[in-house]
Amino acid sequence: MAYNFKTFKSRRNTGSSKWGAMVQSNPSLPTDIIPLSVADMEFEVAPEIINGIKKRLTDNAILGYERPTDDYYTAIINWMSKIHNWQIQKDWIIPTGSVVPALVTAIQAFTNFEDKILIMTPVYYPFYDVINFTHRQVVDTPLTFDGENYQINFADFEKKAANSNVKMLILCSPHNPVGRVWKKAELEKIAKICLANDVLVVSDEIHADLLMPGYTHIPYATISEEAANNSVICTAPSKTFNLAGMKAANTIIKNSYLRRLFNDQQNRRGDGGMPVNILGQLSVQLAYSKGETWYHEMLTVIDDNRQYIEKYIKENIPEIKVLPLQGTYLQWWDCSGLGFQNEVELGNFMKEKALLFLDDGYLFGDISKQFERINIACPRNVLEKAMYRLNRAVQDLRNS
Ligand SMILES: Cc1ncc(COP(=O)(O)O)c(C=O)c1O
The missing domain is CATH 3.40.640.10 (Type I PLP-dependent aspartate aminotransferase-like (Major domain))
Incomplete structure (x- = not known):
C-alpha cells in the first residue's frame, strides 16, 4: 500500500463530533476505545489534498x-x-x-x-x-x-x-x-x-x-x-x-x-x-x-474490513446477522437474535457491556429498533479490539 491506513490517531478533545459524543456519554472510558458511529473516517486525508492545501496557504496567503x-x-x-x-x-x-x-x-x-x-x-x-x-x-x-x-x-x-x-x-x-x-x-x-x-x-x-x-x-x-x-x-x-x-x-x-x-x-x-x-x-x-489512487486503496481497506467483520461475527456471534454491504462504509447489523426487549436495552448493552459506540438502529426509523450501524472506516486493529469486546460481552450475556 502506498498510503497509511493502519495508524490510528486519537481525536479525543479535538472537537470531533463523533469522539465528543462518546466521551460525553462515558467520560471514564479507557483511552483506547474508539467510536464507530458518525460517518467520518479514522484515516488521515490523502497527502495530495493536505499538501495542496499547505501549498495554497504558502504560495498565496490572501x-x-x-x-x-x-x-x-x-x-x-x-x-x-x-x-x-x-x-x-x-x-x-x-x-x-x-x-x-x-x-x-x-x-x-x-x-x-x-x-x-x-x-x-x-x-x-x-x-x-x-x-x-x-x-x-x-x-x-x-x-x-x-x-x-x-x-x-x-x-x-x-x-x-x-x-x-x-x-x-x-x-x-x-x-x-x-x-x-x-x-x-x-x-x-x-x-x-x-x-x-x-x-x-x-x-x-x-x-x-x-x-x-x-x-x-x-x-x-x-x-x-x-x-x-x-x-x-x-x-x-x-x-x-x-x-x-x-x-x-x-x-x-x-x-x-x-x-x-x-x-x-x-x-x-x-x-x-x-x-x-x-x-x-x-x-x-x-x-x-x-485523489484517485488513494481512493482505490481506501476501498480495498473498507472491503477487507467488511469481510473481516462478516466472517468474525458469523463464526463467533451468530446472534448478530451482518447484512451484505453493497455500498457506503456503514455496516448494518440485525441484532434481534440477542433477544433484547427494546432499543434502549440493546443500545445500553453495546455502550456499557461491549464498549461499542455505534449508531443505534432506532435513530433511522421505527422499523429498525433491533439494528445497529457500525462505521468500518478505521484501521483493522480498531475493529479487532471491538470484535473482541463484543464477543466477550455476548458470552457474558449468554451465561447470564
Ligand atoms: C446520506 C447522507 N447524506 C448527507 C450526509 C451529510 O452530508 P453533509 O455533511 O455534506 O451535510 C450524510 C452523512 O453521513 C449521509 O449519510
Whole structure:
C-alpha cells in the first residue's frame, strides 16, 4: 500500500463530533476505545489534498473572496465521467456548502409548507429533520427486509407517490444505513412512478463512490432524459475523502428551470455569492483531480474490513446477522437474535457491556429498533479490539 491506513490517531478533545459524543456519554472510558458511529473516517486525508492545501496557504496567503475556478469544475466533470460514466456540464454544477443544507435548499425551492415528502426508511435520520424543520410532512415508505436484505416495496411506494400532496422524493443512493446500491431496474421503476405522479426526485448520492466489489452506482440522472430533467442530484467528496469538516458539496441539476429555482433559494439565504469557503473549494478540486489512487486503496481497506467483520461475527456471534454491504462504509447489523426487549436495552448493552459506540438502529426509523450501524472506516486493529469486546460481552450475556 502506498498510503497509511493502519495508524490510528486519537481525536479525543479535538472537537470531533463523533469522539465528543462518546466521551460525553462515558467520560471514564479507557483511552483506547474508539467510536464507530458518525460517518467520518479514522484515516488521515490523502497527502495530495493536505499538501495542496499547505501549498495554497504558502504560495498565496490572501484569503479573500474566491469563486471556484475552471479547474474546480473540470475536476468534478472528469471524476463523474471516469468513476460513474456520467457526463455532466459545468453550468449544471452548483457549489453548495454541504449536502444537508442542499437538501434544505431543495425542499424550500421546490415545495410549499405542509407539502408531503416521501422517504424510504430506515434512512439517514437528518432526512426526517430537514422535512420537519421546513414544516413539510414526512411520508414514509418503509423498505422491506426479507431477512437477508432490503427491497423497495413498490406497491406501497406507488400508492404513496400517487397522493397529490406528495411533491418530492428524497432518495438515498446508495442507501444509508442499509447499505444497498440501487439497481438500474429499481431506479427505472422509481423514475417511472415519480414522473407519472409529478414527484420531483432529490437524489442524495453522497456515498456514490463507496462501492464494494461487483457493485456499480448508477447516478439517478443517467436513468433517462426525463429522469435527468426531473431530478436534483446531491454530491460531495466528503465521505469518499474524509472531508466532512470542509463543508463542501456540489448539487448537480440538468434542468435549467429547476436550477434557477435552486439558485434563487440559495441566493435568498445569502449563500449564493460564495457558498463554499476557499479551502473547501480547493479540497474538492484536489480530491477529484489528485485523489484517485488513494481512493482505490481506501476501498480495498473498507472491503477487507467488511469481510473481516462478516466472517468474525458469523463464526463467533451468530446472534448478530451482518447484512451484505453493497455500498457506503456503514455496516448494518440485525441484532434481534440477542433477544433484547427494546432499543434502549440493546443500545445500553453495546455502550456499557461491549464498549461499542455505534449508531443505534432506532435513530433511522421505527422499523429498525433491533439494528445497529457500525462505521468500518478505521484501521483493522480498531475493529479487532471491538470484535473482541463484543464477543466477550455476548458470552457474558449468554451465561447470564
Ligand atoms: C446520506 C447522507 N447524506 C448527507 C450526509 C451529510 O452530508 P453533509 O455533511 O455534506 O451535510 C450524510 C452523512 O453521513 C449521509 O449519510
